[in-house]
Amino acid sequence: MQVTFPYMGTSNIVFKSIMEELGHEVIVKQPSKKTLSLGAKYAPEFACVPFKILLGTYIESLAEGANLIITSGGRGPCRAGHYAQLQEKILKDLGYEFEMVVFEALTDSFKGFFNNIRKVAGPHLSWWQIFKLIKKEWYRLMVLDEVERLSHKVRPRELKKGDTTKAFAKVKRVLTAANTKKDIKNAKEKSLQLLNDVPQDHNYDPLKIGIIGEIYVVLEPFANLEIEKTLGEMGVEVDRSIYLTGWTKDHTFFMPGEDEVVKAAKPYLDQLVGGHGQDSVGNTILYAQNDFDGVIQLAPFTCIPEIVAKSILPQVSKDRNIPFLTLFLDEKTGKAGVNTRLEAFIDLLAKKRDKTGEKIS
Numbered sequence: 001m002q003v004t005f006p007y008m009g010t011s012n013i014v015f016k017s018i019m020e021e022l023g024h025e026v027i028v029k030q031p032s033k034k035t036l037s038l039g040a041k042y043a044p045e046f047a048c049v050p051f052k053i054l055l056g057t058y059i060e061s062l063a064e065g066a067n068l069i070i071t072s073g074g075r076g077p078c079r080a081g082h083y084a085q086l087q088e089k090i091l092k093d094l095g096y097e098f099e100m101v102v103f104e105a106l107t108d109s110f111k112g113f114f115n116n117i118r119k120v121a122g123p124h125l126s127w128w129q130i131f132k133l134i135k136k137e138w139y140r141l142m143v144l145d146e147v148e149r150l151s152h153k154v155r156p157r158e159l160k161k162g163d164t165t166k167a168f169a170k171v172k173r174v175l176t177a178a179n180t181k182k183d184i185k186n187a188k189e190k191s192l193q194l195l196n197d198v199p200q201d202h203n204y205d206p207l208k209i210g211i212i213g214e215i216y217v218v219l220e221p222f223a224n225l226e227i228e229k230t231l232g233e234m235g236v237e238v239d240r241s242i243y244l245t246g247w248t249k250d251h252t253f254f255m256p257g258e259d260e261v262v263k264a265a266k267p268y269l270d271q272l273v274g275g276h277g278q279d280s281v282g283n284t285i286l287y288a289q290n291d292f293d294g295v296i297q298l299a300p301f302t303c304i305p306e307i308v309a310k311s312i313l314p315q316v317s318k319d320r321n322i323p324f325l326t327l328f329l330d331e332k333t334g335k336a337g338v339n340t341r342l343e344a345f346i347d348l349l350a351k352k353r354d355k356t357g358e359k360i361s
Contacts, residue, residue, distance in 0.1 A: 001025070001068045002024070002026075002027050002065045002067050002068065003019045003025065003026055003027065003028075003066060003068045003070060004026070004027050004057065004058060004062070004066040004068070004070075005019075005028060005069065005070045005071060006054050006072075006216075007029070007030055007031055007057055007220070008215075008216060008219050009219040009221065009244070010144045010145075010148060010244075011141065011144075011244045012028060012030075013140070013144060013172065013175060014137045014140050014141045014144070015070075016028070017137055017140065017176075018133060018134070018137050019070075019120075021133055022120065022121055022122065022125070022133075023122070024068070027061045027064050027065060027066040028057065028061055028066075030222065031057060031220070031222040031223070032222070034056075034060075035053060035056035035057055035060060035222075036049070036052055036053055036056055036331050037056070038055070038056035038059045038060065039053055039055035039056030039057075039059070040056075040331045042055060042059070042090055042094065043055050043090070044086075046302060047079075047302075048079070048214075048300035048301065048302050048303050048330075049223060049300045049301065049329055049330045049331060050080070050083075050214070050217065050223065050300055051079075051083055051086075052331060053216070053220070053222070053223060054071070054083065054087065054216075055087050055090065055091075058091060059091070059094070059096075062096045067097065068098060068099050068100075068120075069088075069099070069100045069101070070100075070103070070120060071083070071084050071100065071101070071102055071103070072102065072104070073102050073104035073105070073108070078274030078275040078304070078305055079304075080274075080275060084100060087100075088100045101116050101119055101120055102116075103116050117130060135181075136180070136181045136184070139184055140175060140178070140184050141245055141248075142245050143175060143184060143187070143188045143191070144172075144175060145243040145244065145245050146188070146192075147171050147175075147188070147191045147192060147195060148243075149239075149240075150192065150195050150196075151164055151168045151171075151195055151232075152228060152232060152237060152238050152239065153237055154167075154195050154196070154198050154200060155228075155229070155232030155233065155237075156206040156231075156233075156234075156235045156236055157200040157201050157202065157206070158198050158199065158200055159200060159201060160199065161233050162233070163198045164195065164198050164232065165229060167194045167195050167198050170194055171191040171194055171195065174187045174191055175187045175188075206235050206236055206237040207235070207236045207293045207346060207349050207350065207353065208236070208237045208238075208239065208291075208292045209231060209236050209237070209238050209239075209292065209293060209295065209296055209349070210238075210239050210240075210241060210284070210287035210292045210294075210295045210296070211227070211228070211238055211239065211241060211296055211298060212241045212276075212284060212287075212295055212296070212297050212309075213241075213242075213276065213296075213297050213298035213299050213306060214275055214276055214298065214299055214300055214303055215242050215247060215276060216300075217298045217299065217329050218240060218241070218242045218298050219240075219242060219243075224298050224329065225329075225333065225338050227296070227298065227327075227342070228240070230338075230339060230342060231296075231346075234342065234343070234346055239287070241261075241280075241283040242276070260282075260286070261278075261279050261282035261286065262278060262279075262282055264281075264282040264283075264285040264286050264289075265278050265279070265281040265282030265285065268281050268285075268312050268315065269281045269282075269308070269309070269312055273304075273305050274304065274305040275303065275304075275305030275306065276306070276309075277305030277306055277309040278309075280297055280306060280313070281312050281313065281316060284297075284313060284316050284317075284320070284324060285320060288316075288320035288321065288322040292322065293322075293323075293349045293352070293353060294322060294323040294324060294325070294345065294349045295313075295322060295323070295324040295325075296324070296325050296327065296345070297309065297310060297313065297324060297325070297326040297327065298327055298329065299327070299328050299329065300328070300329055300330065301328045301329060301330035301333075302330075303328075306326075313326070323345070323348060323349060325341065325342075325345045327341065
C-alpha cells in the first residue's frame with residue numbers, strides 16, 4: 001500500500017524505515033508553507049496549527065497516491081484525541097478514498113493496539129519478525145534522540161555559525177542509510193563523531209533554556225520556526241522536555257509508579273488537563289531545580305491545555321525564580337517577530353545572570 005503519516009521531527013526516518021520493511025511505499029515529505037496553507041484552507045477555523053499541518057500533509061500525500069494514513073490518538077481532555085476522526089471526515093468530503101489506522105495508547109485498548117499492528121504489518125509476518133523490526137527501529141529512534149541532544153550542546157559553542165546544522169544533516173543521512181542494528185550502532189559512532197568534530201569553544205558557558213509545550217510544535221521545526229536552531233545560533237544551549245522515545249514509553253507501555261514530571265507539577269496542577277499542560281508546569285519546576293536560566297513554552301494558538309499551563313506559570317516563575325516566555329503559534333506567526341522576542345528574552349536572562357555574579361562569555 002501507499003502509506004503516509006504525520007511528519008514530526010526526526011521520527012519520520014524511523015516510521016519510513018518500518019513501513020518500507022513491511023513492504024509499503026511511503027509518501028510523505030517535510031511540511032512547507034504550502035502544506036500549512038492547504039490545511040488551513042480546509043480545517044475548521046478553531047483548529048490548532050498541528051491539526052492544520054497534519055491535514056495539509058495528508059492532502060498532499062493523498063494527491064500523490066497514498067491510500068493508507070497511519071496516525072495516533074490522544075489522551076485526556078484534549079482535541080488531539082479527535083483529530084483523526086475529524087480529519088478523516090474532511091478528507092472524505094473532499095473526495096479522497098483511503099483507509100485510516102489510528103493507534104491509541106496501549107493502556108486504552110491492548111487488543112485494538114495489536115490488531116492495528118497486524119493490520120499494518122499484513123498477515124505474512126510472524127509476531128517474532130514484527131517484534132524484531134520494532135526493536136531495531138526503537139534503537140534507531142533512541143540514537144536519533146541522543147545525537148539530537150548532543151547537537152543542542154554543540155550548536156551554541158560552534159565557532160562558525162551553521163556548522164552544527166550541516167553536521168546534523170549528515171547525521172540524519174547516515175542514520176537513514178543504516179539497515180541492520182549493527183549498521184545503526186556503527187552509524188551512531190560516526191554520528192557522534194561528526195558532531196564532536198565541529199570546531200567549538202569549549203570554554204564558552206552559554207545560557208541554558210528549557211523548551212516545554214505541546215508535542216507537535218515542540219518536535220517539528222517547521223511548526224516552531226526552527227526555534228532550537230535559532231536559539232543555538234544565538235549562543236543558547238537548549239534542552240527539550242519532549243523526545244519521542246520518552247513520549248512513546250508514556251503512551252505505549254505500562255509504566256509503574258508516578259512520573260517525576262507529574263509529581264513536580266502537583267503543588268500547582270494536580271490533575272490531567274489534556275495534552276501536555278501538566279507536563280509543561282512540571283518540567284518548568286524541574287528546569288528551575290536544575291539551574292536553567294529560563295523556559296520557553298511553545299503552544300498552538302487556542303490550545304486549551306497550554307493555556308491552562310500558561311495561567312499557572314507566572315506563579316511557578318515567581319516561586320522558583322525562573323523566567324519564562326510563551327510563544328503561541330499559528331499560520332500567521334512570523335519568524336522575524338518570534339526572533340525579536342527571543343532576542344529580548346535572551347537579553348533579560350543575560351542581565352539576570354550578570355546580577356547573580358556569573359559571567360557570560
